Amino acid sequence: MGRALRLALVIAGKDIRMELRARTSLLSAAVFAALVLLVQNFARDPTAVSTIDLAPGVLWVTVAFAAVVAMNRAFTVERENAAFDGLLLAPVPREALYLGKYFANLVFVLLVEAIALPLFVLFFNVGLGHALPGLLATLLLATAGFVAVGTVFSAMVVKTRFAELMLPVLLLPFMVPPLIFAVKTTVPLFAGRPLSEVLPGLRFLAIYDVVFLTLALLLFPAVVDE
């Protein structure tokens, strides 16, 4: 297990290093997130609906769309020069390969969220204050869950012709349960309720994470093994 984890970190490190040097997909995902925030502001009647009523929904719609865009790159980068075949030939257990891709994806999506969150606070005039620890926990738990599913799916869709379109079609239904709970958690947090009130929601997110990460580890070999 220790070896698998170390190998996973090596693979994740490779992906993160590549991304930090090229910066193209990280930046485009962040710009995309900012644009989604911007567009949603104009999807309301400013005299009738106050921003705070919309804020939790806006935040999670942005997170969902930006995450899909960010996750698309995990396996598309391996397509060039058949790099993925090289990875598969390396003496790396499939689980370590999955975890490596998972960690890298998690870091990307969290980075995009880290850029989007301050913009969200700015555009929608949300006073985070006491809500911040709870909100960060929600972001982390929700993201950990749907990235687990998204990593498996992005390894599959890369074999299809319309990978960029296929990923959201497959993934969005899987994002809905964590999103529902994330919104359920965010609403009381923004209303200044104490953290203890949102614990059931966080627990649900954690259960989703454990179930789908386990399932992904079990099923990933069936995706990559010829």
Add this chain to the structure above:
Amino acid sequence: MTVDGAPASAVIRRGLVLSVLGLVGIGAVMALAILGTPTEARQGLAQKIFYVHVPTAVVALWIAVPATGIASMLYLWLHDPRLDRFAAASAEVSTVFCLVVLTTGPIWAKPIWGTWWTWDGRLTLTLFLFFLLLGYHTLRASLRDPVERGRFSAVISIMGVVLVPFIHLSVYLWRGLHPQPIIMKPSAPSLPPEMLRTLLVGFAVFTIFYVGLVTLRYGIQLAQDLREAADAA
């Protein structure tokens, strides 16, 4: 259900016979519902759709979708192409049945609930299932290699089956303490015997129709696979 190695045309013929039998049966259920079953006192004629809606929903959610999931799990284990063919056929029929449920539901709901659509738990779950099935077909259609297609479809189908309880739980909790819509659907045990009879005939007929369509679809896929194998050879 079907014997592999039997010529595809025999399977197709069997599927056709069963499907036609199912269709005739559906006609009979409709006639029975309108002519031979008393009209429900409060809902009037709108309640007649119940004899199509409920059997389709039950066959889709309790037979077709679980059968797809089980076949997918077995496929990952046994790698038998028959299982993949069956899973795909069953998923296709599930999609059609879900669409029937999602169409007949609002037609009934408009006069009875006063709205075409409501985000009621069961309704939302069926809608999600429908989208999961659409995703499944989209993925299948975009993959050429049959072995890869089989494995990927099995993976997504298993993940979809695991997702269903999460969707169920989250859409129920999402509504929070809001009251559920007043469901005036008579529940099965309290049905008068004539209504129960029509409903049970409906279950039988729609199950036959499901088996017929799946057999038919399986046979067509088998013919395609045999043709491709012959072309490749």
